[in-house]
Amino acid sequence: MAEHSDQNSTHEDVDMDVDAIVAQGQELIDAILRRRLPVSEIKSMIEVGAPVWFQDDDGNSPLHAAAYVESEELVRLLIDEGAIWNADVALSLNNEKCYTIVRDAGIRSELLLTLLQKRAPAANSPLNIILKATDSTPAGSTDAFLSTRLEYTKDEHGQEICLVKVADQDEVGVMMGWERGISQCQVQETVRRLCADHENPNDGLKVLNVGFGLGISLSPKPSLHVIIEPHPDVLAHMREQGWHEKPGVKILEGKWQDFVESEELLAVGGFDVIYTDTFSEDYADLLAGPESRFSFFNGLGATNATFYDVYTHVSELHLADVGIDVEWSDVDVFEGDTDRWGKTREYFAMRTYRLPVGRMRTL
Numbered sequence: 001m002a003e004h005s006d007q008n009s010t011h012e013d014v015d016m017d018v019d020a021i022v023a024q025g026q027e028l029i030d031a032i033l034r035r036r037l038p039v040s041e042i043k044s045m046i047e048v049g050a051p052v053w054f055q056d057d058d059g060n061s062p063l064h065a066a067a068y069v070e071s072e073e074l075v076r077l078l079i080d081e082g083a084i085w086n087a088d089v090a091l092s093l094n095n096e097k098c099y100t101i102v103r104d105a106g107i108r109s110e111l112l113l114t115l116l117q118k119r120a121p122a123a124n125s126p127l128n129i130i131l132k133a134t135d136s137t138p139a140g141s142t143d144a145f146l147s148t149r150l151e152y153t154k155d156e157h158g159q160e161i162c163l164v165k166v167a168d169q170d171e172v173g174v175m176m177g178w179e180r181g182i183s184q185c186q187v188q189e190t191v192r193r194l195c196a197d198h199e200n201p202n203d204g205l206k207v208l209n210v211g212f213g214l215g216i217s218l219s220p221k222p223s224l225h226v227i228i229e230p231h232p233d234v235l236a237h238m239r240e241q242g243w244h245e246k247p248g249v250k251i252l253e254g255k256w257q258d259f260v261e262s263e264e265l266l267a268v269g270g271f272d273v274i275y276t277d278t279f280s281e282d283y284a285d286l287l288a289g290p291e292s293r294f295s296f297f298n299g300l301g302a303t304n305a306t307f308y309d310v311y312t313h314v315s316e317l318h319l320a321d322v323g324i325d326v327e328w329s330d331v332d333v334f335e336g337d338t339d340r341w342g343k344t345r346e347y348f349a350m351r352t353y354r355l356p357v358g359r360m361r362t363l
């Protein structure tokens with residue numbers, strides 16, 4: 001009996017705590033919106049327990065409120081005090097300085113997450129559940145992707161596409177033919193920029209392509225073209241098209257991870273140009289010298305402008321870490337209002353593609 005009443009009082013205590021926290025959170029939002037309190041008093045409210053992570057029934061948080069009143073100082077204070085960066089908040093800001101503070105918090109948290117994942121606990125540790133990516137479909141897992149059949153087909157505009165089924169009703173484009181055409185952009189524009197002002201373009205460049213897809217990103221006249229491709233259906237498609245017999249083309253069947261330290265790659269003596277859809281730090285070891293270039297399909301987070309900005313910066317920081325400086329060019333990939341995605345899942349919704357060309361930093 002006594003135990004029962006103890007339990008009741010514990011539940012009541014918790015309810016009261018929750019009510020108090022909700023009230024403090026709401027007060028914090030209101031105080032920020034009323035703009036009457038100095039920042040020092042907002043800080044005191046947080047110090048005595050007002051939750052910076054609170055969201056009201058409409059999804060508004062103190063960070064939303066600070067963004068709304070365009071207070072750089074408050075946005076910075078809330079982020080410093082642990083407010084969770086939020087892509088929608090950042091997007092809704094017209095104020096560049098506030099936007100940058102929120103976006104930079106996103107960059108820091110992504111870098112921290114990468115670091116935590118590198119030091120991930122053993123596979124059977126319960127902590128792993130928190131840290132591990134949860135997308136085990138072919139869209140999020142290399143192993144699942146490599147064991148799923150691909151379909152090479154044409155879309156309703158007659159463009160070649162390569163699709164992978166990720167669920168019964170959901171197909172994702174591995175590569176879409178429209179990427180070949182759209183204002184010479186993304187992939188083809190990358191190749192043009194990688195090769196165009198190279199010191200020795202006429203000697204024939206040594207090019208490494210990671211991932212064949214539709215073969216759009218192959219540069220015009222390399223002296224050696226190494227293509228790494230692991231998917232059996234892509235390899236079969238390449239064989240049908242005669243890629244295995246082309247002069248100067250060497251196809252390495254497998255994942256890039258299988259070849260990074262391999263004799264087949266290292267014997268080339270370094271590449272002039274490397275293009276990959278798969279982000280990796282290890283490519284730094286494969287570049288020939290200061291004139292060598294590196295690029296990758298910069299499509300991470302490209303369905304939301306803030307995420308796209310965050311991941312663009314994160315990749316720049318990662319590459320800087322391994323000695324590659326990146327120059328970015330903006331490529332307008334807007335193609336009128338034609339529906340280029342059909343029934344497949346949209347993976348690039350930006351008007352502007354941020355095209356990366358990396359070079360080894362000279363010390």
Ligand SMILES: C[S@@+](CC[C@H](N)C(=O)[O-])C[C@H]1O[C@@H](n2cnc3c(N)ncnc32)[C@H](O)[C@@H]1O
Nearest residue numbers: 174175211212213214215216217231234255256
């Ligand atoms: C987006 S497509 C590449 C498109 C290509 N840039 C083009 O011009 O069509 C991705 C390709 O990378 C391949 N791929 C996936 N994981 C890979 C890995 N770990 N190593 C090498 N290639 C990989 C896929 O099988 C697929 O053919």
